[in-house]
Amino acid sequence: MAVALQMTPLLMLLASVASAWGTHSRTRRDRTDLLNVCMDAKHHKTRPGPEDKLHDQCTPWKKNACCSANTSQELHKDTSLLYNFNWDHCGQMEAKCKRHFIQDSCLYECSPNLGPWIRQVDQSWRKERFLDVPLCREDCQSWWEDCRTSHTCKTNWQKGWNWTSGMNECPVKAACHTFEFYFPTPAALCEGLWDHAYKVSNYSRGSGRCIQMWFDPAHGNPNEEVARFYAEAMSRAAPRGHGPLLFCLVPLLLLWLLG
Helix, strand or coil: CCCCCCCCHHHHHHHHHHHHHHHHHCCCCCCCCCCCCCCCECCCCCCCECCCCCCHHHHHHCCCECCCHHHHHHCCCCEECCCCEECCECECCCHHHHHHHHHHHHHHHHCCCCHHHEEEEEECCEEEEECCEEECHHHHHHHHHHHCCCEECCCCCCCCCECCCCCCECCCCCCCEEHHHHCCCHHHHHHHCCCCCEEECCCCCCCCCCECCCCCHHHCCCHHHHHHHHHHHHHHHHHHCHHHHHHHHHHHHHHHHHC
16 A cells, blocks of 8 residues: 655654765765865855855855855856856846845855765866755745746756856757746755755754754854754764664654554
8 A cells, every 4th residue: 555655844854864964975074074164166265264244145154154255246246257147047037036046145155054965076166065955944935935926947057058158048949937837836946946955844944953045143043053963963873874874764754654
């Protein structure tokens, strides 16, 4: 008899820890090097540190950032010199939508709290990326809600663009439609857009179990607690390899299914 699994917060959390552990096991980073780190990527600093002049939506990271002030300035331009990426490839993107993309870019470039999800890649412009970061559900929902009426022509923005002009253009025969056409659900947007950089969490902002794309720096950086939680979970599971983690997951899943 087929059983339809419904991902409860507990199952989502277990899956996130397992995903983070598996991701980390494929990188060159030492297991103790998961906190307060920067990715090995095109514009990232080698080590995080204070940046008093971070611009606008990147300012939450000014006390401890992996990005420079110049990088934060470029992230707010419609066509940034950082990657020559044009948000307005299907006409003018709405301001409320673009705000989320700038916040997403600031998190990518500036955050020192993504260590548990960093993995090695073989790309000309970076040696590391993050994968399956548990994004708080409200952050994903509001991103989708604010972008559903803007337009694009692709579901995966990580690859497949026409770069002949020096900036991203829609591939031949790729029609421009609303975001809602290409991304019918919030998860389709947040998980598909950057080739699974994010995994939508069932946890909410402030839970300590999901990464917030943006936060009020007056109340501290909540993502520090989240990174510590996953790093500690991975450290407990790591010494004996995958076995203990899987043996912990299987009984819990069976109990849930049979309960």
